[in-house]
Amino acid sequence: MSITALMWVVLYAASIVLAFSNPLFASLGYLLEYYMRPDLKWWGDELPVLRYNLIVSLTLGLTFLMRRAALREMVPVPNRTLPFLYALAGIMVLGTATVAVDTAISWHWTVQWFKIAIIFPLLVIGVVRSRRDVNLFILVHILGAFWWGWESYIDPSREAGRLKSVGSGDSADDNGAAAHLVTVIPLAVTYVLVEKDWRFRLPALIAVPFIVNTIILCNSRGSTVGMGVALLAALVLVKRGKRLNLALAGAAMVAVVVLMADEQFIERQQTTANYEEDNSATERLQTWKGAANLIKDHPLGTGGRGFHLLSPKYIPEIVAAHGGDRRAPHNTWVMVLCEWGLAGFICYLGIYLSALWTLEKVKRRVSALDQSFYYWRAFAMQLGLIAFLTASTFTDRLYAEAGYWLVGLSFALYRVQLTDAVEAGEPVTIAETPRVGAVSQPHTATAH
16 A cells, blocks of 8 residues: 555544544544545555545534534524525525426535535534634645645646646636635635744645645636735735735735746736637637526526536537537536526625625624634635635636635634633623623623
8 A cells, every 4th residue: 555545544544533532533534535535546546445525524423413512612603604505505405396407417416515515514613613623624724735736746747738637526627626725825824924833834834835836737817816806805804004014925925926937827827818819718708698698598597507508508609619518607606697596696695795794703803812813814714715706707616615614614713702702701792692691782701
């Protein structure tokens, strides 16, 4: 057995065993399996053919139920994202039953969405209950991205100027992998700049250049735009007194990208402004026009993968140009509208806006506690979500995991912050924890 396969087996088995003492470890095992999925790796042939993702997911759910009473008790906190998640779930079920072009296909993708958007993120909220838990989850997220970066460094094979053999089940292509990695960059850079604990800062420092190099090799224009938008958003979202330092850090980051970029990356990124001369870009514009016609004809949606199934009707020239293969919309917002209609689009947008607002509340909360921990992690998650949503405009990320991880982690961070405040005897309002007290003005409460 190769060293890589042996290492994976040891870490995976450890996450399963340790989960019975703390289910957080199963969530870390889930990230391990995602970033190092055996059936997508050469060394995976050395392992038994098992559903490793399902095994660790079931372990996470089981150990959470078994150990829930023994975990740290958290204050009740309203989760404003849940109504949007549940509403979109209902729309998917109803749409599959009534308007889906293909019920079986639509149901398959609805189930997939349930797994990645509801089940795992809610379990993340359940098991992430302290600052240490937040740090460990983010650290493994960064290390997983580093592993992709290491593989890309030792085997940077490309096809048509784009990196091959990168990503996981929902991101097994250059655009998908790059859109995933832009959620990690703000977290890793934040750890490098503000984290005092070397056990978290050093791995992030090592990981950053490898992650950046992978994004460059992926050569995804959408993800580059996503990082640019996130950088501009950072100057708006950061607190006063930090903008100059952040601008300098951003300039340094841009310089690093420019220094690491190769000729293929620079040439492709230049076509972003000259899209009329790029066949891929003009094809996407035609695809979006076809999607607009589909939405007019099917305002309630067409069910899971509806655009793909109807692409021969709405973009026949593009389908013919690709040998008759059905085509994707290459735009998450368009995809949501085509599959689940305007109601589904509103819910999808609500999921992310509510998460961004939750993070803003974390940043704005005044506390005698060490606010830098909460502030900078919330800030980094905001930038990760903004970069991801921007990149999603140029690829299909409705059924991708990274965004939902951050949505779940956003609320987990908020709940940890308020629980820490309550345990420290700080004032907490009814709006923040409606079941902690019985008056509407701020009051002191203890965790119960």
